[in-house]
Amino acid sequence: DTAVSQTPKYLVTQMGNDKSIKCEQNLGHDTMYWYKQDSKKFLKIMFSYNNKELIINETVPNRFSPKSPDKAHLNLHINSLELGDSAVYFCASSQQGTNYGYTFGSGTRLTVV
Amino acid sequence: SQELEQSPQSLIVQEGKNLTINCTSSKTLYGLYWYKQKYGEGLIFLMMLQKGGEEKSHEKITAKLDEKKQQSSLHITASQPSHAGIYLCGADTGGNTGKLIFGQGTTLQVKP
Numbered sequence: 001d002t003a004v005s006q007t008p009k010y011l012v013t014q015m016g017n018d019k020s021i022k023c024e025q026n027l028g029h030d031t032m033y034w035y036k037q038d039s040k041k042f043l044k045i046m047f048s049y050n051n052k053e054l055i056i057n058e059t060v061p062n063r064f065s066p067k068s069p070d071k072a073h074l075n076l077h078i079n080s081l082e083l084g085d086s087a088v089y090f091c092a093s094s095q096q097g098t099n100y101g102y103t104f105g106s107g108t109r110l111t112v113v
Numbered sequence: 114s115q116e117l118e119q120s121p122q123s124l125i126v127q128e129g130k131n132l133t134i135n136c137t138s139s140k141t142l143y144g145l146y147w148y149k150q151k152y153g154e155g156l157i158f159l160m161m162l163q164k165g166g167e168e169k170s171h172e173k174i175t176a177k178l179d180e181k182k183q184q185s186s187l188h189i190t191a192s193q194p195s196h197a198g199i200y201l202c203g204a205d206t207g208g209n210t211g212k213l214i215f216g217q218g219t220t221l222q223v224k225p
Binding site (some may be wrong): 043094 | 153154201213
């Protein structure tokens with residue numbers, strides 16, 4: 001069983017399109033995150049939800065909108081995609097108050113052409 | 114804001130050699146995490162350090178957090194091709210949000 005699963009794994013789309021990435025975790029964790037990894041492998045946090053409540057919202061264009069229907073799911077919707085949005089997007093989850101760090105999904109490689 | 118600097122950025126070693134990767138923080142570290150990433154995969158948790166002077170080992174990988182809690186090192190003994198990948202350090206920024214910031218990563222190649 002995959003602990004944190006993201007779909008799709010690869011996404012190629014044209015500029016201006018709207019796309020969504022889905023994430024689900026079966027670990028019972030209460031917090032989920034979206035990170036963006038650029039071409040230089042630098043990993044930067046975008047959003048975090050704790051029990052469906054948004055707790056971290058970094059400086060991210062408002063074309064990016066996260067949605068958490070329940071604490072096991074955190075989706076990322078991106079409007080009007082731009083070339084600079086091309087990156088690998090990682091979902092992660094953790095349990096607040098523990099020191100076990102995050103469990104990461106395998107990533108979604110988004111390519112905007 | 115807190116920043117993490119990793120060195121070296123990339124490393125090529127011969128199988129069997131030892132190596133060290135460093136992670137230096139601009140502020141005191143309250144929790145330091147080491148992860149490994151293979152191409153096309155997510156990050157795998159290696160270990161977490163919290164106390165100054167703490168040292169943890171997993172198989173042939175040892176991580177230390179220095180006494181002043183602003184630097185951590187990851188040491189691999191007798192490297193193997195399976196150790197190849199990107200190693201990232203992550204720091205808990207406090208504030209009880211669970212937010213981690215990451216260094217830029219160190220890419221390790223191990224030549225057979």
